[in-house]
Amino acid sequence: MRRGFADTPDGQVYYVEQGRGEPLLLLHQSPRSVSMWLDVMPLLADRHRVIAFDMLGYGDSDPPPVEGDEADVAAMGRTAIHLIDALGIRQAHLCGLHTGAYVGAQAAAQGGDRFRSLALFGYPFIETDGEYEAFFARKVPAPARPLRTGRQADGSHLTSLWMAGYAQVQKNWLLHGGPQDTAADSENHRQPSPHRHAHLFMTEHELDVIERYVFDSPRARYMPQIYKVMIRPSADLLRRIAIPVRVVDLETPHESSFCRRGARMTRVMPNLEAAQLVGHDDNICEFSPTVFVRELTDFLARHPIG
Numbered sequence: 582m583r584r585g586f587a588d589t590p591d592g593q594v595y596y597v598e599q600g601r602g603e604p605l606l607l608l609h610q611s612p613r614s615v616s617m618w619l620d621v622m623p624l625l626a627d628r629h630r631v632i633a634f635d636m637l638g639y640g641d642s643d644p645p646p647v648e649g650d651e652a653d654v655a656a657m658g659r660t661a662i663h664l665i666d667a668l669g670i671r672q673a674h675l676c677g678l679h680t681g682a683y684v685g686a687q688a689a690a691q692g693g694d695r696f697r698s699l700a701l702f703g704y705p706f707i708e709t710d711g712e713y714e715a716f717f718a719r720k721v722p723a724p725a726r727p728l729r730t731g732r733q734a735d736g737s738h739l740t741s742l743w744m745a746g747y748a749q750v751q752k753n754w755l756l757h758g759g760p761q762d763t764a765a766d767s768e769n770h771r772q773p774s775p776h777r778h779a780h781l782f783m784t785e786h787e788l789d790v791i792e793r794y795v796f797d798s799p800r801a802r803y804m805p806q807i808y809k810v811m812i813r814p815s816a817d818l819l820r821r822i823a824i825p826v827r828v829v830d831l832e833t834p835h836e837s838s839f840c841r842r843g844a845r846m847t848r849v850m851p852n853l854e855a856a857q858l859v860g861h862d863d864n865i866c867e868f869s870p871t872v873f874v875r876e877l878t879d880f881l882a883r884h885p886i887g
Contacts, residue, residue, distance in 0.1 A: 582622065587634075589663035591656045592643025596634035596664060600626025603697075603886045604673035606661055607633040608681030608688075610703075610863055611808075612801030614640030616793040617678075620870040625878070629674075634664055636684055638803035645803055652806040658687025662695055672886050676700040676877055679840065679863055682828075683811045690821040698884040700877055701828040703840040703863055707814050712839065716812055739795065746794030747779070750787045752835050753868045756860055790867050812839075816849045827854040827880045833862045854880070 582599045597615050599622045607618050618633040625631045637645035637657045646653035661684070665673050675696050677685030682701040689699045707713050754760050760773060760782065773782050780788060819826075830841040840863075843855030858865065858876060865873045 586641075587664050587667035589660055589667065591637060591646060591660060591663070594634050594637070594643070594660055594664055595641035596632055597622075598630060598632040598668075599623065600629055600631050602627075602629045603881070604665065604668075604670045605629040605631050605881070606665070606673050606675050606685075606688075607631065608636060608661070608675070608677035608685045609633070609639070610679035610681055611804050612639070612798045613794075614797045614800065616640075616797055617866050619793075621866050621873060624870055624874045628878070629881075630670075632664070632668070632673075634660075636660065636681065638807060639801050640797065641800070645807065647803065647806050650806055651809050652803055654684065654807060654810045655687055655691070657684045657807070658689075658691055661685070661688035662692050665695065671695075672697050674698050674700070674881055674884075674886070676702070678702040678866065679705065680807065680811060683815070686815070686818055686822060689824055689826075690818055693823075696824055697886045698824055698881060699822065699826045700880055701826065702865070702873075703831045703836060704828050704842075704846065705812060705815075705837070705840050706842040706846050707812055707839055708816065708842075708845065709814060713813050716839075738799075742795045742798050743791060745798065746791035749794060749864050750783065750790060752862060753864060756833060756835075756862065757868075786867075790864075793867075819846065819849050819853075822850070825852070825854075825880075825884045826850060827856065829876055830855070830857045831861050831863060831865060832857045832859040835862045 582597050584597050587594045587596060605625065609615065609617050614635045615633040622631045622633065635642040637643060637660055638652065646656050661675065672695055675685045675689055675698070682704040685699055685701065689696050828843040828846055830843045832841060843857070847853050847855050858872065861869055861872060
């Protein structure tokens with residue numbers, strides 16, 4: 582896996598890449614970074630040049646342009662175009678999840694023939710201004726809350742972040758029947774309990790996922806400003822996309838209702854392919870990477886570059 586920084590008109594962008602073949606750009610969700618793709622990239626690398634990058638305002642990339650309390654999400658989309666320019670790539674596929682899906686749509690709407698296809702997982706489709714107002718009247722985007730309190734002198738903010746990461750693991754247990762024993766003698770090691778150290782009942786991979794979450798979250802510095810713009814009616818944005826698009830709803834109770842609207846999106850884009858992955862949520866890339874890759878590569882194979 583190769584790592585680097587690309588200079589763009591809107592700032593430096595951190596990226597990692599692996600593999601050879603048709604270029605594929607991966608755009609992460611909030612509050613994550615390229616780390617959420619680490620289990621997916623090796624599975625794609627035998628047929629694609631896979632490039633994951635930290636979007637502006639996340640990870641090790643520079644902040645997005647911000648005016649008042651709103652981020653320039655169009656500039657965040659242009660970053661994908663600037664990145665493939667910097668890497669000498671003429672045309673690439675796009676794939677995004679949640680926030681990355683919206684930023685990917687921005688890139689596709691501006692990129693013309695620079696992109697061959699667009700895969701959207703859990704696209705946040707808001708239809709009306711009323712829905713937008715209701716969302717912000719109801720809550721601030723949950724991942725932004727730990728960041729608003731700032732760093733605590735006693736380090737308690739790290740405990741809050743660790744518990745938020747642990748909640749992602751618990752969601753996966755709820756979806757797939759609870760923690761599964763991995764060895765005949767592991768009965769005592771896979772019984773979650775608040776009275777036992779977590780490393781005694783969690784796998785190394787589950788602990789890795791939590792560690793990634795704790796590392797990523799404090800660096801998601803502009804989520805409120807990004808959400809302010811992203812969770813707005815986007816039908817006009819979608820109508821500007823001319824390339825093949827596939828939207829995949831992640832069907833679980835944990836997913837926001839407006840991230841499961843593939844059928845409604847077909848009214849805006851009649852040529853849109855809509856599909857569902859039942860029993861998988863936004864952590865699919867880390868807990869079910871083979872399922873994610875199968876769903877993605879099926880679409881990409883039908884729209885080859887060149």
